[in-house]
Amino acid sequence: MRYRMRMPATRSIFDILGPVMIGPSSSHTAGAVRLGLLARAILGAQPERATITLHGSFAKTGRGHGTDLAIVAGLLGMRPDDHEITRAFEHAAERGMQFTIVEGDLGDVHANTALLELSVDDSTVEIQGSSVGGGEVLVTRIGRFEAYADGRMPLLIVEHNDLPGEIAAVTRIISGSGANIAQMRVSRTRKGADALMLIETDTALPEAALAEIEALPGVLRIRAVPAV
Amino acid sequence: MAHTTFAELLEAAAEHGSIAAAALAQEVLESGDDAAAVRSRMAGHLTVMREAVALGLTGTVHSRSGLVGGDAARISDASGGPLEGVAARAIAAAVAVAEVNASMGRVVAAPTGGASGVLPGVVLTLATDRDLDDSAVIDALLAAGAIGAVIAARTNLSGAAAGCQAEIGAAAAMAAGAATEMLGGTPAHAGHAASLALQGLLGLVCDPVGGLVEVPCVARNATGAAVALTGIELALAGVRFAIPFDQVAEALASVGRTLPVSLRETALGGLAVTAAARELVGD
Numbered sequence: 001m002r003y004r005m006r007m008p009a010t011r012s013i014f015d016i017l018g019p020v021m022i023g024p025s026s027s028h029t030a031g032a033v034r035l036g037l038l039a040r041a042i043l044g045a046q047p048e049r050a051t052i053t054l055h056g057s058f059a060k061t062g063r064g065h066g067t068d069l070a071i072v073a074g075l076l077g078m079r080p081d082d083h084e085i086t087r088a089f090e091h092a093a094e095r096g097m098q099f100t101i102v103e104g105d106l107g108d109v110h111a112n113t114a115l116l117e118l119s120v121d122d123s124t125v126e127i128q129g130s131s132v133g134g135g136e137v138l139v140t141r142i143g144r145f146e147a148y149a150d151g152r153m154p155l156l157i158v159e160h161n162d163l164p165g166e167i168a169a170v171t172r173i174i175s176g177s178g179a180n181i182a183q184m185r186v187s188r189t190r191k192g193a194d195a196l197m198l199i200e201t202d203t204a205l206p207e208a209a210l211a212e213i214e215a216l217p218g219v220l221r222i223r224a225v226p227a228v
Numbered sequence: 229m230a231h232t233t234f235a236e237l238l239e240a241a242a243e244h245g246s247i248a249a250a251a252l253a254q255e256v257l258e259s260g261d262d263a264a265a266v267r268s269r270m271a272g273h274l275t276v277m278r279e280a281v282a283l284g285l286t287g288t289v290h291s292r293s294g295l296v297g298g299d300a301a302r303i304s305d306a307s308g309g310p311l312e313g314v315a316a317r318a319i320a321a322a323v324a325v326a327e328v329n330a331s332m333g334r335v336v337a338a339p340t341g342g343a344s345g346v347l348p349g350v351v352l353t354l355a356t357d358r359d360l361d362d363s364a365v366i367d368a369l370l371a372a373g374a375i376g377a378v379i380a381a382r383t384n385l386s387g388a389a390a391g392c393q394a395e396i397g398a399a400a401a402m403a404a405g406a407a408t409e410m411l412g413g414t415p416a417h418a419g420h421a422a423s424l425a426l427q428g429l430l431g432l433v434c435d436p437v438g439g440l441v442e443v444p445c446v447a448r449n450a451t452g453a454a455v456a457l458t459g460i461e462l463a464l465a466g467v468r469f470a471i472p473f474d475q476v477a478e479a480l481a482s483v484g485r486t487l488p489v490s491l492r493e494t495a496l497g498g499l500a501v502t503a504a505a506r507e508l509v510g511d
Contacts, residue, residue, distance in 0.1 A: 017273055018337055020335070029341065066292065135337070
Protein backbone atom coordinates (compact mmCIF):
# COMPACT_ATOMS: atom_id res chain seq x y z
CA MET A 1 0.00 0.00 0.00
CA ARG A 2 1.38 3.40 -0.95
CA TYR A 3 0.26 6.56 0.79
CA ARG A 4 -0.24 9.67 -1.24
CA MET A 5 0.66 12.96 0.39
CA ARG A 6 -2.59 14.06 1.97
CA MET A 7 -3.74 17.63 1.69
CA PRO A 8 -6.31 17.92 4.44
CA ALA A 9 -8.39 21.08 4.48
CA THR A 10 -6.93 23.53 6.96
CA ARG A 11 -9.45 23.39 9.75
CA SER A 12 -7.75 25.95 11.91
CA ILE A 13 -5.05 28.57 11.66
CA PHE A 14 -3.42 26.64 14.50
CA ASP A 15 -2.78 23.91 11.92
CA ILE A 16 -0.54 26.49 10.19
CA LEU A 17 0.88 28.15 13.32
CA GLY A 18 1.61 25.08 15.34
CA PRO A 19 2.08 22.64 16.81
CA VAL A 20 4.21 23.90 19.65
CA MET A 21 6.93 21.33 19.41
CA ILE A 22 10.40 20.27 20.33
CA GLY A 23 12.44 20.61 17.14
CA PRO A 24 13.84 20.07 14.71
CA SER A 25 11.29 18.41 12.46
CA SER A 26 7.51 18.28 12.58
CA SER A 27 7.60 14.94 10.76
CA HIS A 28 10.74 13.34 12.21
CA THR A 29 10.45 14.67 15.76
CA ALA A 30 6.94 15.93 16.67
CA GLY A 31 5.23 13.29 14.53
CA ALA A 32 7.49 10.60 15.96
CA VAL A 33 6.47 11.59 19.50
CA ARG A 34 2.82 11.34 18.52
CA LEU A 35 3.38 7.97 16.90
CA GLY A 36 4.84 6.68 20.18
CA LEU A 37 2.04 8.32 22.12
CA LEU A 38 -0.64 6.79 19.90
CA ALA A 39 0.99 3.34 20.07
CA ARG A 40 1.05 3.62 23.86
CA ALA A 41 -2.63 4.59 23.84
CA ILE A 42 -3.48 1.60 21.64
CA LEU A 43 -1.54 -0.70 23.96
CA GLY A 44 -3.39 0.89 26.88
CA ALA A 45 -0.31 0.96 29.08
CA GLN A 46 3.32 1.91 29.19
CA PRO A 47 5.22 -0.90 27.48
CA GLU A 48 7.66 -2.92 29.58
CA ARG A 49 9.68 -3.72 26.47
CA ALA A 50 9.75 -2.04 23.06
CA THR A 51 11.53 -2.97 19.86
CA ILE A 52 11.47 -0.02 17.49
CA THR A 53 12.27 -0.59 13.82
CA LEU A 54 12.96 2.61 11.89
CA HIS A 55 12.34 2.52 8.14
CA GLY A 56 13.31 4.75 5.23
CA SER A 57 13.96 8.37 6.08
CA PHE A 58 13.36 7.60 9.77
CA ALA A 59 16.29 5.18 9.58
CA LYS A 60 18.47 7.42 7.43
CA THR A 61 18.14 10.74 9.26
CA GLY A 62 16.37 9.69 12.42
CA ARG A 63 19.23 10.13 14.82
CA GLY A 64 20.00 13.67 13.68
CA HIS A 65 16.32 14.54 14.07
CA GLY A 66 15.97 12.85 17.44
CA THR A 67 13.41 10.39 16.02
CA ASP A 68 14.81 7.73 18.36
CA LEU A 69 14.36 9.96 21.42
CA ALA A 70 10.98 11.11 20.15
CA ILE A 71 9.41 7.68 19.76
CA VAL A 72 10.70 6.56 23.17
CA ALA A 73 9.36 9.82 24.68
CA GLY A 74 5.95 9.16 23.17
CA LEU A 75 5.91 5.62 24.53
CA LEU A 76 6.61 7.16 27.95
CA GLY A 77 3.58 9.42 27.53
CA MET A 78 5.40 12.68 26.78
CA ARG A 79 3.74 15.27 24.53
CA PRO A 80 5.53 16.73 21.44
CA ASP A 81 6.33 19.97 23.32
CA ASP A 82 7.92 18.33 26.37
CA HIS A 83 11.46 19.57 27.04
CA GLU A 84 12.26 16.19 28.62
CA ILE A 85 12.14 14.52 25.17
CA THR A 86 15.89 15.05 24.90
CA ARG A 87 16.30 12.98 28.09
CA ALA A 88 13.83 10.26 27.03
CA PHE A 89 16.41 7.46 27.25
CA GLU A 90 17.23 8.32 30.89
CA HIS A 91 13.51 8.51 31.69
CA ALA A 92 12.96 5.08 30.12
CA ALA A 93 15.65 3.60 32.35
CA GLU A 94 14.20 5.27 35.44
CA ARG A 95 10.68 4.09 34.62
CA GLY A 96 11.61 0.52 33.74
CA MET A 97 10.94 0.53 30.01
CA GLN A 98 13.49 -1.52 28.08
CA PHE A 99 13.87 -0.62 24.45
CA THR A 100 15.87 -1.56 21.37
CA ILE A 101 16.10 0.58 18.26
CA VAL A 102 16.99 -1.05 14.96
CA GLU A 103 16.91 -0.03 11.32
CA GLY A 104 15.00 -2.13 8.84
CA ASP A 105 13.20 -2.26 5.52
CA LEU A 106 9.45 -2.46 6.11
CA GLY A 107 8.66 -2.68 2.40
CA ASP A 108 6.64 -0.33 0.21
CA VAL A 109 5.44 2.00 2.95
CA HIS A 110 5.64 5.75 3.67
CA ALA A 111 9.24 6.98 3.99
CA ASN A 112 8.72 7.96 7.64
CA THR A 113 7.51 4.68 9.05
CA ALA A 114 8.26 2.75 12.23
CA LEU A 115 7.26 -0.66 13.48
CA LEU A 116 6.80 -0.82 17.24
CA GLU A 117 6.70 -4.21 18.95
CA LEU A 118 5.40 -3.45 22.39
CA SER A 119 5.16 -5.89 25.28
CA VAL A 120 3.35 -5.60 28.55
CA ASP A 121 2.20 -8.35 30.92
CA ASP A 122 3.46 -11.15 28.64
CA SER A 123 1.47 -9.99 25.63
CA THR A 124 3.04 -8.37 22.60
CA VAL A 125 1.39 -6.11 20.01
CA GLU A 126 2.96 -4.97 16.77
CA ILE A 127 1.92 -1.48 15.77
CA GLN A 128 3.11 0.06 12.51
CA GLY A 129 2.61 3.68 11.68
CA SER A 130 3.89 6.63 9.70
CA SER A 131 4.50 10.29 10.31
CA VAL A 132 2.71 11.84 7.37
CA GLY A 133 3.71 15.52 7.77
CA GLY A 134 3.06 18.51 10.00
CA GLY A 135 3.15 16.32 13.11
CA GLU A 136 0.25 14.20 11.87
CA VAL A 137 0.50 10.41 12.11
CA LEU A 138 -1.27 7.36 10.79
CA VAL A 139 -1.18 3.89 12.36
CA THR A 140 -1.60 1.48 9.46
CA ARG A 141 -1.32 -1.89 11.16
CA ILE A 142 -2.24 -3.26 14.57
CA GLY A 143 -1.20 -6.87 15.04
CA ARG A 144 -2.37 -8.84 12.01
CA PHE A 145 -4.87 -6.23 10.94
CA GLU A 146 -4.72 -3.31 8.58
CA ALA A 147 -5.68 -0.19 10.46
CA TYR A 148 -6.19 3.52 9.88
CA ALA A 149 -5.86 5.50 13.08
CA ASP A 150 -4.65 9.11 13.27
CA GLY A 151 -5.19 9.77 16.98
CA ARG A 152 -7.27 12.89 16.36
CA MET A 153 -10.47 11.47 17.85
CA PRO A 154 -11.35 8.87 20.47
CA LEU A 155 -11.08 5.45 18.85
CA LEU A 156 -12.64 2.13 19.78
CA ILE A 157 -10.88 -0.97 18.46
CA VAL A 158 -12.91 -4.16 18.57
CA GLU A 159 -11.33 -7.52 17.73
CA HIS A 160 -14.10 -9.98 17.03
CA ASN A 161 -15.17 -13.08 15.15
CA ASP A 162 -16.42 -12.22 11.68
CA LEU A 163 -20.06 -13.11 12.42
CA PRO A 164 -23.20 -11.64 10.81
CA GLY A 165 -24.77 -8.95 12.99
CA GLU A 166 -21.61 -8.21 14.99
CA ILE A 167 -21.13 -4.72 13.55
CA ALA A 168 -24.80 -3.83 14.00
CA ALA A 169 -24.69 -4.96 17.65
CA VAL A 170 -21.68 -2.75 18.38
CA THR A 171 -23.04 0.32 16.62
CA ARG A 172 -26.41 -0.12 18.40
CA ILE A 173 -24.68 0.04 21.78
CA ILE A 174 -22.70 3.11 20.71
CA SER A 175 -25.75 5.00 19.47
CA GLY A 176 -27.64 3.97 22.61
CA SER A 177 -24.88 5.55 24.70
CA GLY A 178 -25.46 8.89 22.99
CA ALA A 179 -22.06 8.98 21.29
CA ASN A 180 -21.83 9.84 17.61
CA ILE A 181 -19.76 7.75 15.22
CA ALA A 182 -17.54 9.96 13.08
CA GLN A 183 -15.85 7.24 11.05
CA MET A 184 -15.81 3.48 10.98
CA ARG A 185 -13.59 0.94 9.28
CA VAL A 186 -13.70 -2.83 9.27
CA SER A 187 -10.97 -5.24 8.27
CA ARG A 188 -10.56 -8.99 8.57
CA THR A 189 -7.82 -11.49 7.99
CA ARG A 190 -10.15 -13.62 5.84
CA LYS A 191 -13.87 -14.33 5.54
CA GLY A 192 -15.33 -15.87 8.68
CA ALA A 193 -12.09 -15.46 10.65
CA ASP A 194 -11.07 -12.76 13.10
CA ALA A 195 -11.95 -9.21 12.21
CA LEU A 196 -11.26 -5.73 13.46
CA MET A 197 -13.57 -2.73 13.81
CA LEU A 198 -12.08 0.75 14.12
CA ILE A 199 -14.69 3.20 15.29
CA GLU A 200 -13.96 6.90 15.76
CA THR A 201 -16.43 8.79 17.89
CA ASP A 202 -16.86 12.52 18.49
CA THR A 203 -16.72 11.94 22.25
CA ALA A 204 -15.17 9.14 24.31
CA LEU A 205 -17.52 6.23 24.99
CA PRO A 206 -18.87 5.80 28.54
CA GLU A 207 -17.52 2.87 30.59
CA ALA A 208 -20.92 1.15 30.62
CA ALA A 209 -21.04 1.05 26.81
CA LEU A 210 -17.50 -0.32 26.65
CA ALA A 211 -18.40 -3.08 29.14
CA GLU A 212 -21.50 -3.94 27.14
CA ILE A 213 -19.52 -4.20 23.90
CA GLU A 214 -16.84 -6.29 25.56
CA ALA A 215 -19.52 -8.72 26.79
CA LEU A 216 -21.03 -9.29 23.32
CA PRO A 217 -20.70 -12.86 22.06
CA GLY A 218 -17.96 -13.01 19.42
CA VAL A 219 -16.03 -10.03 20.77
CA LEU A 220 -12.47 -11.11 21.57
CA ARG A 221 -11.10 -7.89 23.02
CA ILE A 222 -11.62 -4.16 22.88
CA ARG A 223 -9.26 -1.22 23.19
CA ALA A 224 -10.57 2.25 23.98
CA VAL A 225 -7.93 4.63 22.62
CA PRO A 226 -8.15 8.29 23.64
CA ALA A 227 -7.24 11.06 21.21
CA VAL A 228 -3.57 12.03 21.39
CA MET B 229 -12.40 25.84 7.25
CA ALA B 230 -9.95 28.73 7.05
CA HIS B 231 -10.32 30.92 3.95
CA THR B 232 -8.88 29.05 0.99
CA THR B 233 -8.27 32.04 -1.28
CA PHE B 234 -6.76 35.43 -0.57
CA ALA B 235 -9.64 37.02 -2.53
CA GLU B 236 -12.07 35.57 0.04
CA LEU B 237 -9.82 36.68 2.86
CA LEU B 238 -9.80 40.23 1.45
CA GLU B 239 -13.60 40.23 1.28
CA ALA B 240 -13.80 39.06 4.88
CA ALA B 241 -11.21 41.67 5.87
CA ALA B 242 -13.34 44.37 4.27
CA GLU B 243 -16.25 43.20 6.39
CA HIS B 244 -14.33 42.78 9.67
CA GLY B 245 -11.86 45.65 9.29
CA SER B 246 -8.60 43.73 8.89
CA ILE B 247 -7.12 40.40 7.88
CA ALA B 248 -6.45 39.71 11.56
CA ALA B 249 -10.07 40.34 12.52
CA ALA B 250 -11.31 38.21 9.62
CA ALA B 251 -8.96 35.40 10.65
CA LEU B 252 -10.16 35.60 14.24
CA ALA B 253 -13.83 35.57 13.22
CA GLN B 254 -13.25 32.51 11.03
CA GLU B 255 -11.34 30.69 13.76
CA VAL B 256 -14.12 31.42 16.28
CA LEU B 257 -16.66 30.04 13.83
CA GLU B 258 -14.63 26.93 13.08
CA SER B 259 -13.41 26.05 16.57
CA GLY B 260 -16.50 26.90 18.60
CA ASP B 261 -14.23 28.75 21.04
CA ASP B 262 -14.85 32.41 21.77
CA ALA B 263 -12.54 35.18 20.58
CA ALA B 264 -10.88 35.53 23.97
CA ALA B 265 -10.01 31.81 24.02
CA VAL B 266 -8.53 31.93 20.52
CA ARG B 267 -6.47 35.01 21.39
CA SER B 268 -5.33 33.40 24.60
CA ARG B 269 -4.19 30.29 22.72
CA MET B 270 -2.23 32.51 20.33
CA ALA B 271 -0.78 34.37 23.31
CA GLY B 272 0.59 31.01 24.45
CA HIS B 273 2.26 30.59 21.05
CA LEU B 274 3.70 34.10 21.40
CA THR B 275 5.24 33.16 24.74
CA VAL B 276 6.89 30.08 23.21
CA MET B 277 8.23 32.22 20.34
CA ARG B 278 9.67 34.81 22.74
CA GLU B 279 11.35 32.12 24.84
CA ALA B 280 12.90 30.60 21.72
CA VAL B 281 14.24 33.97 20.53
CA ALA B 282 15.73 34.69 23.96
CA LEU B 283 17.31 31.24 24.30
CA GLY B 284 18.79 31.31 20.81
CA LEU B 285 20.29 34.75 21.32
CA THR B 286 22.27 33.48 24.32
CA GLY B 287 24.45 31.66 21.80
CA THR B 288 24.48 28.52 23.91
CA VAL B 289 22.40 26.19 21.76
CA HIS B 290 23.97 23.71 19.38
CA SER B 291 22.48 20.90 17.32
CA ARG B 292 23.05 17.24 18.15
CA SER B 293 25.24 16.91 15.04
CA GLY B 294 27.23 20.04 15.89
CA LEU B 295 26.63 21.48 12.41
CA VAL B 296 24.79 24.59 13.62
CA GLY B 297 24.58 26.81 16.68
CA GLY B 298 25.86 30.06 18.11
CA ASP B 299 25.30 32.23 15.02
CA ALA B 300 22.31 34.17 16.39
CA ALA B 301 24.51 35.64 19.11
CA ARG B 302 27.23 36.33 16.55
CA ILE B 303 24.81 38.35 14.39
CA SER B 304 23.32 40.09 17.41
CA ASP B 305 26.74 41.11 18.76
CA ALA B 306 28.05 42.42 15.45
CA SER B 307 27.96 46.05 14.41
CA GLY B 308 28.68 48.04 11.27
CA GLY B 309 26.92 45.70 8.84
CA PRO B 310 24.69 47.11 6.09
CA LEU B 311 21.46 46.00 7.81
CA GLU B 312 22.44 47.26 11.26
CA GLY B 313 19.35 48.14 13.27
CA VAL B 314 15.94 46.54 13.16
CA ALA B 315 16.68 44.42 10.06
CA ALA B 316 19.78 42.86 11.61
CA ARG B 317 17.87 42.26 14.86
CA ALA B 318 15.06 40.55 12.94
CA ILE B 319 17.56 38.30 11.18
CA ALA B 320 19.31 37.47 14.45
CA ALA B 321 15.98 36.58 16.06
CA ALA B 322 15.03 34.38 13.09
CA VAL B 323 18.34 32.52 13.35
CA ALA B 324 17.91 32.26 17.13
CA VAL B 325 14.62 30.38 16.80
CA ALA B 326 15.98 28.20 13.99
CA GLU B 327 18.97 27.25 16.15
CA VAL B 328 16.72 26.41 19.07
CA ASN B 329 14.69 24.22 16.73
CA ALA B 330 17.80 22.47 15.42
CA SER B 331 18.99 21.78 18.96
CA MET B 332 15.75 20.09 20.01
CA GLY B 333 14.40 23.10 21.84
CA ARG B 334 10.76 24.21 21.89
CA VAL B 335 9.34 26.24 18.99
CA VAL B 336 6.05 26.97 17.26
CA ALA B 337 5.98 25.38 13.81
CA ALA B 338 5.39 28.35 11.49
CA PRO B 339 4.43 26.72 9.23
CA THR B 340 7.07 24.04 9.94
CA GLY B 341 9.83 23.46 12.47
CA GLY B 342 12.51 24.09 9.86
CA ALA B 343 11.00 27.49 8.96
CA SER B 344 9.97 28.43 12.50
CA GLY B 345 12.32 31.42 12.78
CA VAL B 346 11.07 33.71 10.02
CA LEU B 347 7.72 34.73 11.47
CA PRO B 348 8.81 35.47 15.05
CA GLY B 349 12.04 37.02 13.78
CA VAL B 350 10.20 39.54 11.64
CA VAL B 351 6.97 40.16 13.55
CA LEU B 352 8.28 40.18 17.12
CA THR B 353 11.29 42.34 16.25
CA LEU B 354 9.25 44.91 14.32
CA ALA B 355 6.68 45.05 17.13
CA THR B 356 9.39 45.71 19.71
CA ASP B 357 10.96 48.32 17.45
CA ARG B 358 7.62 50.17 17.12
CA ASP B 359 6.59 49.70 20.77
CA LEU B 360 3.48 47.73 19.81
CA ASP B 361 1.66 45.78 22.51
CA ASP B 362 0.99 42.03 22.65
CA SER B 363 -2.49 42.50 21.29
CA ALA B 364 -1.05 43.87 18.02
CA VAL B 365 1.40 40.95 17.82
CA ILE B 366 -1.38 38.41 18.41
CA ASP B 367 -3.37 40.08 15.61
CA ALA B 368 -0.36 39.72 13.33
CA LEU B 369 0.04 36.04 14.19
CA LEU B 370 -3.65 35.43 13.44
CA ALA B 371 -3.22 37.17 10.08
CA ALA B 372 -0.10 35.12 9.37
CA GLY B 373 -2.02 31.91 10.01
CA ALA B 374 -4.75 32.95 7.60
CA ILE B 375 -2.21 33.79 4.87
CA GLY B 376 -0.49 30.44 5.41
CA ALA B 377 -3.83 28.67 5.12
CA VAL B 378 -4.33 30.21 1.67
CA ILE B 379 -1.08 28.60 0.50
CA ALA B 380 -1.86 25.35 2.34
CA ALA B 381 -5.11 25.08 0.39
CA ARG B 382 -2.99 24.56 -2.74
CA THR B 383 -0.02 22.53 -1.57
CA ASN B 384 1.15 20.66 1.46
CA LEU B 385 3.46 22.98 3.39
CA SER B 386 6.47 20.71 3.54
CA GLY B 387 9.82 20.49 1.82
CA ALA B 388 9.00 16.90 0.92
CA ALA B 389 5.87 17.98 -0.95
CA ALA B 390 6.94 21.21 -2.66
CA GLY B 391 10.49 22.16 -1.67
CA CYS B 392 11.74 24.89 0.64
CA GLN B 393 9.54 27.47 -1.11
CA ALA B 394 6.64 25.79 0.74
CA GLU B 395 8.43 26.21 4.08
CA ILE B 396 10.68 29.30 4.12
CA GLY B 397 8.76 30.78 1.17
CA ALA B 398 5.42 30.35 2.92
CA ALA B 399 6.87 31.63 6.20
CA ALA B 400 8.20 34.76 4.48
CA ALA B 401 4.83 35.42 2.80
CA MET B 402 3.04 34.96 6.13
CA ALA B 403 5.49 37.24 7.95
CA ALA B 404 5.44 39.91 5.24
CA GLY B 405 1.66 40.08 4.98
CA ALA B 406 1.10 39.97 8.73
CA ALA B 407 3.73 42.56 9.60
CA THR B 408 2.58 44.91 6.85
CA GLU B 409 -0.88 45.00 8.39
CA MET B 410 0.63 45.32 11.87
CA LEU B 411 2.59 48.40 10.75
CA GLY B 412 -0.53 50.11 9.42
CA GLY B 413 -0.78 48.79 5.88
CA THR B 414 -4.19 47.91 4.43
CA PRO B 415 -5.21 44.30 3.68
CA ALA B 416 -4.39 45.00 0.04
CA HIS B 417 -0.89 46.20 1.04
CA ALA B 418 -0.52 42.99 3.03
CA GLY B 419 -1.36 40.96 -0.05
CA HIS B 420 1.26 42.76 -2.10
CA ALA B 421 3.84 42.28 0.66
CA ALA B 422 3.09 38.54 0.78
CA SER B 423 3.34 38.30 -3.02
CA LEU B 424 6.53 40.35 -3.15
CA ALA B 425 8.13 38.11 -0.54
CA LEU B 426 6.97 34.85 -2.06
CA GLN B 427 7.98 35.73 -5.63
CA GLY B 428 11.55 36.08 -4.39
CA LEU B 429 11.57 32.54 -3.02
CA LEU B 430 9.62 30.68 -5.71
CA GLY B 431 11.46 27.57 -6.78
CA LEU B 432 13.59 27.38 -3.65
CA VAL B 433 14.63 23.77 -3.29
CA CYS B 434 14.82 21.63 -0.16
CA ASP B 435 18.34 20.20 -0.05
CA PRO B 436 19.27 19.55 3.58
CA VAL B 437 22.82 18.39 4.22
CA GLY B 438 22.67 14.91 5.70
CA GLY B 439 18.87 15.17 5.60
CA LEU B 440 19.00 17.27 8.77
CA VAL B 441 17.09 20.47 9.52
CA GLU B 442 20.35 22.39 9.94
CA VAL B 443 22.29 23.34 6.80
CA PRO B 444 21.01 25.29 4.94
CA CYS B 445 17.77 25.52 6.97
CA VAL B 446 19.08 27.78 9.75
CA ALA B 447 20.65 30.20 7.25
CA ARG B 448 17.47 30.15 5.15
CA ASN B 449 15.54 31.49 8.13
CA ALA B 450 17.89 34.49 7.98
CA THR B 451 17.52 35.03 4.23
CA GLY B 452 13.80 34.30 4.45
CA ALA B 453 13.43 37.02 7.08
CA ALA B 454 15.39 39.45 4.88
CA VAL B 455 13.11 38.70 1.92
CA ALA B 456 10.04 39.22 4.13
CA LEU B 457 11.41 42.58 5.30
CA THR B 458 11.95 43.57 1.66
CA GLY B 459 8.35 42.67 0.85
CA ILE B 460 7.13 44.82 3.74
CA GLU B 461 9.36 47.73 2.74
CA LEU B 462 8.14 47.69 -0.84
CA ALA B 463 4.45 47.20 -0.05
CA LEU B 464 4.37 50.00 2.53
CA ALA B 465 6.04 52.24 -0.05
CA GLY B 466 3.10 51.54 -2.34
CA VAL B 467 4.75 49.04 -4.65
CA ARG B 468 2.16 46.71 -6.12
CA PHE B 469 3.04 43.26 -7.39
CA ALA B 470 1.36 42.57 -10.72
CA ILE B 471 0.34 38.98 -9.91
CA PRO B 472 -2.31 38.62 -7.18
CA PHE B 473 -1.31 36.53 -4.15
CA ASP B 474 -3.70 33.68 -5.03
CA GLN B 475 -1.92 33.23 -8.34
CA VAL B 476 1.54 33.50 -6.76
CA ALA B 477 0.47 30.74 -4.36
CA GLU B 478 -0.85 28.76 -7.32
CA ALA B 479 2.53 29.19 -9.02
CA LEU B 480 4.26 27.90 -5.89
CA ALA B 481 2.08 24.78 -5.94
CA SER B 482 2.69 24.26 -9.62
CA VAL B 483 6.47 24.71 -9.30
CA GLY B 484 6.38 22.33 -6.32
CA ARG B 485 4.74 19.62 -8.39
CA THR B 486 7.43 19.89 -11.06
CA LEU B 487 10.41 19.91 -8.67
CA PRO B 488 12.33 16.66 -9.01
CA VAL B 489 12.21 14.42 -5.97
CA SER B 490 15.96 14.94 -5.50
CA LEU B 491 15.19 18.54 -4.50
CA ARG B 492 12.37 17.75 -2.11
CA GLU B 493 13.95 16.91 1.25
CA THR B 494 15.57 13.68 0.09
CA ALA B 495 19.12 15.02 0.42
CA LEU B 496 19.80 13.71 -3.10
CA GLY B 497 20.43 17.06 -4.79
CA GLY B 498 21.42 20.69 -4.38
CA LEU B 499 23.65 21.59 -1.46
CA ALA B 500 23.15 18.14 0.07
CA VAL B 501 25.33 16.49 -2.60
CA THR B 502 28.17 19.01 -2.69
CA ALA B 503 31.66 17.82 -1.83
CA ALA B 504 31.65 19.79 1.41
CA ALA B 505 28.29 18.33 2.42
CA ARG B 506 29.51 14.79 1.82
CA GLU B 507 32.56 15.51 3.93
CA LEU B 508 30.44 17.00 6.75
CA VAL B 509 28.22 13.96 7.00
CA GLY B 510 31.05 11.49 6.49
CA ASP B 511 29.81 9.94 3.22
